[in-house]
Each structure stands twice: as structure tokens, then as C-alpha cells.
Amino acid sequence: xxxxxxxxxxxxxVGDTERSGGERSEAARSGGSPxxxxxxxxxxxxxxxxxxxxxxxxxxxAEYKLRVLREVDACRPGEIGTLLRRExxxxxxxxxxxxxxxxxxxxxxxxxxxxxxxxxxxPRLKELEREKARLERRLKRAETIIEIQKKAAELMGISLKxxxxxxxx
Numbered sequence: 001x002x003x004x005x006x007x008x009x010x011x012x013x014v015g016d017t018e019r020s021g022g023e024r025s026e027a028a029r030s031g032g033s034p035x036x037x038x039x040x041x042x043x044x045x046x047x048x049x050x051x052x053x054x055x056x057x058x059x060x061x062a063e064y065k066l067r068v069l070r071e072v073d074a075c076r077p078g079e080i081g082t083l084l085r086r087e088x089x090x091x092x093x094x095x096x097x098x099x100x101x102x103x104x105x106x107x108x109x110x111x112x113x114x115x116x117x118x119x120x121x122x123p124r125l126k127e128l129e130r131e132k133a134r135l136e137r138r139l140k141r142a143e144t145i146i147e148i149q150k151k152a153a154e155l156m157g158i159s160l161k162x163x164x165x166x167x168x169x
Contacts, residue, residue, distance in 0.1 A: 065097045 068087060072080055072094060084091065153160050 069097055
């Protein structure tokens, strides 16, 4: 007893879907590709009103974290899961937040450095100090060259007295 199959059914297994080579093997969780506009089943030609946006990372304030940790600390066994579901949190949040609370407590308990506070320096100050040191080196080099020229002029018998009078002006 041979079963005749339609040509489009032959070679496929149960659960296979037809797809071209460029399509993904899995559909997105929202029911389709986020780049393809889905059409509403209500009326043709009207785009689906569902907004498929990129999820935004949640940020929790320190006050919120501390409030949740206080509530968790006050919970009896078995109530923590209810609290996490109500707040939309994961147990990993609690682990991280407890660690942050402990680190903050350790920083607060550490002894502070005694004495006057360090003065805030102008960021240009360091640059100006480097410039000053560079100019002082150049001045020293110039003075050395002048001393050598004076000695050379003395050896050659050239009088520098009239040049010295210009310097005083």
C-alpha cells in the first residue's frame, strides 16, 4: 500500500515550515520579525497597533533599593517570591543590592584621613609649571652661551664695554 503525497508535501517532516534561505529559523517572540510591519487581523491595510520597541534598561534609585531590601529582610520564609513578583524583580537583583549595601557600609565605617583637606589644584597649574621649567632650562643655556661669547671676545681683544651700556637701558 503506497501512499501518494503531493509534491509540495514530499520531503518535509511534521512541524517544518516553508521558508526561504534568507529567513531566520525562529520567529521573533512577538509573532514576527521586528523589521517587518505586521498587518492587523481586524481590517486589512491597517498596521498592527502593537509597538515593538527595544526594551529600555531599568534603573533603580538607592532609596528604592534600600526600601526593597528592608521589605525583604522583614519577610517571612516564602514571602520573598511574592514580593519579587509584585515588584517585577529577580533574586539576582537582591544579591547585587545586598553586596552594594555591604560595600557602602564598609566605606562609611573606614577611618577618614585626618588633617586639612587637600586643596583642589587648577588643571592648568601643572602645565604652567612644566612651561616654567622649560623656560628656565632655555635661560640657563642662553646664559652659558653668553658667558662663552664674552670669554671669546676677551681672548680676541674685542671690547664689550659699549655693549654693556646698552644692556642697562
